[in-house]
Amino acid sequence: MTGVISPRLALTDISKRYPGVVANDGISLKVFPGEIHALLGENGAGKSTLMKIVYGVTKPDAGTILWENRYQNINSPAEARRLGIGMVFQHFSLFETLTVAENIALALDRRIKPVLLAEQIRDVSVRYGLPIDPRRLVHSMSVGERQRVEIVRCLLQTPKLLIMDEPTSVLTPQAVLTLFETLRRLSAEGCSILYISHKLDEIRALCDTATVLRGGRVSGRAIPAKESNQSLARMMIGADLPECRLMENTIGEVRIGIQRLSLRTEDPFGTTLKDINLAVHSGEIVGIAGVSGNGQKELLAALSGETIVAQPQSVLIDGHPAGRLNPAQRRHLGLSFVPEERLGRGAVPPMSLSYNALLTGSRRGMLRSGIVRKAIMRAFARNVIDLFKVKCNQEYSAASSLSGGNLQKYIVGRETLLQPRAIIVAQPTWGVDVGASMLIRQALIDLRNRGVAVLVISEELEELFMISDRIAVLAQGRLSQPVLLSDTSVEQIGQWMSGQFDTIESEREENELVPA
Amino acid sequence: MNSMVAVITSTVFAATPLIYAALGETVTEKAGMLNLGVEGMMLVGAVTGFAVGIKTGSLTLGLIAAAIAGIAMSLIFAVLTLSLQTNQVATGLALTLFGIGFSAFVGHDYAGMPIPSLPDLHLPGLTDLPVIGPLLFNYDVMVYLCIPLIFAVQWFLTRSHAGLKMRAIGESPSVAHSIGYPVLAVRYYAVMFGGASAGLAGAYLSLAQTPMWVEGMTAGKGWIALALVVFGTWKPLRVVLGALLFGGVTVMQLHAQGFGFSIPSEFLSMLPYVATIVVLVLICRNPKTILLNQPASLGRNFHPTA
Numbered sequence: 001m002t003g004v005i006s007p008r009l010a011l012t013d014i015s016k017r018y019p020g021v022v023a024n025d026g027i028s029l030k031v032f033p034g035e036i037h038a039l040l041g042e043n044g045a046g047k048s049t050l051m052k053i054v055y056g057v058t059k060p061d062a063g064t065i066l067w068e069n070r071y072q073n074i075n076s077p078a079e080a081r082r083l084g085i086g087m088v089f090q091h092f093s094l095f096e097t098l099t100v101a102e103n104i105a106l107a108l109d110r111r112i113k114p115v116l117l118a119e120q121i122r123d124v125s126v127r128y129g130l131p132i133d134p135r136r137l138v139h140s141m142s143v144g145e146r147q148r149v150e151i152v153r154c155l156l157q158t159p160k161l162l163i164m165d166e167p168t169s170v171l172t173p174q175a176v177l178t179l180f181e182t183l184r185r186l187s188a189e190g191c192s193i194l195y196i197s198h199k200l201d202e203i204r205a206l207c208d209t210a211t212v213l214r215g216g217r218v219s220g221r222a223i224p225a226k227e228s229n230q231s232l233a234r235m236m237i238g239a240d241l242p243e244c245r246l247m248e249n250t251i252g253e254v255r256i257g258i259q260r261l262s263l264r265t266e267d268p269f270g271t272t273l274k275d276i277n278l279a280v281h282s283g284e285i286v287g288i289a290g291v292s293g294n295g296q297k298e299l300l301a302a303l304s305g306e307t308i309v310a311q312p313q314s315v316l317i318d319g320h321p322a323g324r325l326n327p328a329q330r331r332h333l334g335l336s337f338v339p340e341e342r343l344g345r346g347a348v349p350p351m352s353l354s355y356n357a358l359l360t361g362s363r364r365g366m367l368r369s370g371i372v373r374k375a376i377m378r379a380f381a382r383n384v385i386d387l388f389k390v391k392c393n394q395e396y397s398a399a400s401s402l403s404g405g406n407l408q409k410y411i412v413g414r415e416t417l418l419q420p421r422a423i424i425v426a427q428p429t430w431g432v433d434v435g436a437s438m439l440i441r442q443a444l445i446d447l448r449n450r451g452v453a454v455l456v457i458s459e460e461l462e463e464l465f466m467i468s469d470r471i472a473v474l475a476q477g478r479l480s481q482p483v484l485l486s487d488t489s490v491e492q493i494g495q496w497m498s499g500q501f502d503t504i505e506s507e508r509e510e511n512e513l514v515p516a
Numbered sequence: 517m518n519s520m521v522a523v524i525t526s527t528v529f530a531a532t533p534l535i536y537a538a539l540g541e542t543v544t545e546k547a548g549m550l551n552l553g554v555e556g557m558m559l560v561g562a563v564t565g566f567a568v569g570i571k572t573g574s575l576t577l578g579l580i581a582a583a584i585a586g587i588a589m590s591l592i593f594a595v596l597t598l599s600l601q602t603n604q605v606a607t608g609l610a611l612t613l614f615g616i617g618f619s620a621f622v623g624h625d626y627a628g629m630p631i632p633s634l635p636d637l638h639l640p641g642l643t644d645l646p647v648i649g650p651l652l653f654n655y656d657v658m659v660y661l662c663i664p665l666i667f668a669v670q671w672f673l674t675r676s677h678a679g680l681k682m683r684a685i686g687e688s689p690s691v692a693h694s695i696g697y698p699v700l701a702v703r704y705y706a707v708m709f710g711g712a713s714a715g716l717a718g719a720y721l722s723l724a725q726t727p728m729w730v731e732g733m734t735a736g737k738g739w740i741a742l743a744l745v746v747f748g749t750w751k752p753l754r755v756v757l758g759a760l761l762f763g764g765v766t767v768m769q770l771h772a773q774g775f776g777f778s779i780p781s782e783f784l785s786m787l788p789y790v791a792t793i794v795v796l797v798l799i800c801r802n803p804k805t806i807l808l809n810q811p812a813s814l815g816r817n818f819h820p821t822a
Contacts, residue, residue: 078696093691095684097808106684107695111677139808268804 014063041213086154173494252282255453257316287468334421349400388413531763537741540713547706548686550815552608555738556615558718565719586715686811
């Protein structure tokens with residue numbers, strides 16, 4: 001081995017089976033000291049399983065792990081941490097009512113005096129450009145700040161390998177650049193980084209090498225800087241990236257109107273909405289960008305009717321004041337709604353797909369004098385399943401038995417077939433694979449072309465730039481002026497996402513929106 | 517002056533069992549466990565303390581036995597909810613019903629028997645001081661033990677690493693589990709601490725406040741203790757303050773009855789409970805205080821395998 005640098009981590013032929021799926025099938029990869037190694041793949045390609053194996057959360061069925069040239073079984077996260085492996089999870093593992101320092105103290109394997117710990121946190125956070133105050137309570141922090149806490153928590157253990165699981169899905173484009181600087185500094189100091197993502201641009205900008213996974217197998221290895229998005233996409237999905245285009249479309253009257261919507265939140269972890277104004281016209285898709293936790297949840301609740309607002313005029317559906325109507329009444333006005341949580345709000349998990357169709361489709365002839373007409377209900381469900389290519393065991397499958405992407409296709413299909421006049425969709429493709437994402441996006445575009453007003457709230461900027469006619473940003477409970485896609489750029493929207501924008505003046509909009 | 521001293525000392529006297537029971541429940545709830553069996557645990561503690569006190573002639577042994585009985589009762593709750601995953605609310609209610617019946621059964625032969633009351637400590641020099649003496653240095657041992665207990669619980673919850681772990685578990689057991697903390701074990705300990713405290717609180721009733729055993733003698737004090745935990749927004753010092761307030765109102769209405777106001781005594785006896793409800797409503801009007809202090813996983817079971 002003289003003269004050759006040995007890898008810090010070498011996985012050989014790692015396999016892991018779950019009942020019915022092979023999550024990892026003979027995966028091998030090597031990470032060298034100071035290398036930023038991308039693990040690229042779609043949802044369900046086996047990235048998370050592989051990382052759980054490295055971090056000691058799950059055990060592989062077969063294969064060996066070589067850590068710094070020694071065979072190593074990693075049996076628990078604590079053991080992984082002892083070896084020098086740190087992991088930043090996609091869904092944070094922080095306690096909201098505790099302070100930063102308390103959260104970090106809980107995860108450290110050794111005991112440090114609180115005063116010393118606070119000092120160490122400040123040291124590390126200054127050194128890596130991750131400013132955080134150890135005394136702050138986590139619930140008062142933004143998502144980006146929380147991620148800093150997670151990273152600092154890992155860095156305090158001086159890791160030799162840092163695993164980042166989809167770290168940028170919660171960050172503004174500017175915050176992503178800061179994160180990349182931190183990661184580059186770490187790698188310059190010799191720390192290896194395993195960077196899990198499905199975002200091709202980011203991987204090409206940051207990573208030295210990449211291992212691409214598809215269906216649990218390695219489908220390619222590459223030096224991302226030398227590849228194009230298209231070539232990486234071919235390795236990742238086995239085909240070219242599908243595209244969807246917006247054709248010119250005639251825009252009609254206002255179907256969803258929001259005027260001077262202000263809403264104080266009772267939830268200490270919530271966001272207060274401040275003077276929100278927006279008009280979504282028939283035949284257009286308006287995208288609302290922004291990092292979640294900036295009022296998305298509150299705005300959605302106010303639009304769907306889960307929260308009733310004081311002024312009926314604050315929410316207009318198809319010209320009718322709807323602020324004080326409940327969700328069923330708003331649906332009656334022609335509003336369809338696809339919530340963010342599929343299981344629990346979009347669908348009732350243990351109920352069959354056909355009963356889930358009844359939940360929102362009851363007014364489409366499925367009821368007669370309060371009695372369910374099962375034949376019509378089933379036919380409707382079958383129709384959705386066929387049109388949207390939902391993979392399931394007919395309409396009798398329980399909603400909870402479908403994969404995220406399939407269930408989302410079913411829910412979007414159900415709402416679409418209700419022939420809405422306006423539709424609100426939250427995070428349409430969150431956790432959905434590329435193929436299903438494209439189908440869902442195309443469904444939304446078809447609705448637009450048929451003259452429906454479509455409002456999409458999403459964290460994925462890329463997606464919004466793909467399907468929106470106009471785009472606005474929700475930050476800190478305020479909504480920016482919507483701009484035509486041709487008049488803006490990712491950089492500008494990114495800047496707006498941190499809250500630097502002018503809102504619409506309410507007076508002007510009001511004249512435009514009040515029905516005659 | 518003397519009547520003021522009397523009011524204050526009897527307030528402390530009335531508040532002591534509530535402080536024990538409520539502090540215990542505060543710790544239990546901070547770990548995310550909602551044990552509604554406080555009333556039942558208190559009754560079993562009361563009858564056990566009394567029986568052991570009479571049989572052995574030692575009130576100290578009686579108190580120790582009461583704490584053990586309380587722990588035994590709480591273990592029933594812990595095994596059912598933690599190991600067998602039963603619903604916490606239903607199990608807690610069942611524990612109270614069980615405690616009422618069981619204590620009545622065991623205590624049948626002891627009803628009406630006399631027992632010497634827990635003696636007030638006589639501190640030479642101090643107890644004889646005018647005003648200060650009876651005000652501060654003329655209580656029984658349980659009142660004095662209460663003070664270090666209050667500060668120990670406060671320190672444990674806010675300053676110690678073990679307390680931080682426990683609060684973290686009450687906040688999010690799944691995250692705590694993923695970091696590698698023994699969620700179920702910690703919850704067992706927290707429930708057992710609550711049981712011991714409730715047992716002592718019960719014994720204080722039967723050995724000090726009204727030194728005899730009467731069926732159902734807690735008269736809802738276990739429920740008041742539960743309410744006090746919310747009243748104090750899960751903060752030990754505020755919980756104690758709440759217990760003192762409740763004790764104060766209880767004593768006031770007794771004195772008012774003594775002065776012979778022309779208000780029906782039933783109405784006056786109602787006052788402490790009405791006061792509790794009013795204060796609870798006022799506190800719950802501000803959802804922020806509740807949301808920020810209530811352990812997020814309170815009353816929810818946790819399956820470590822899931």
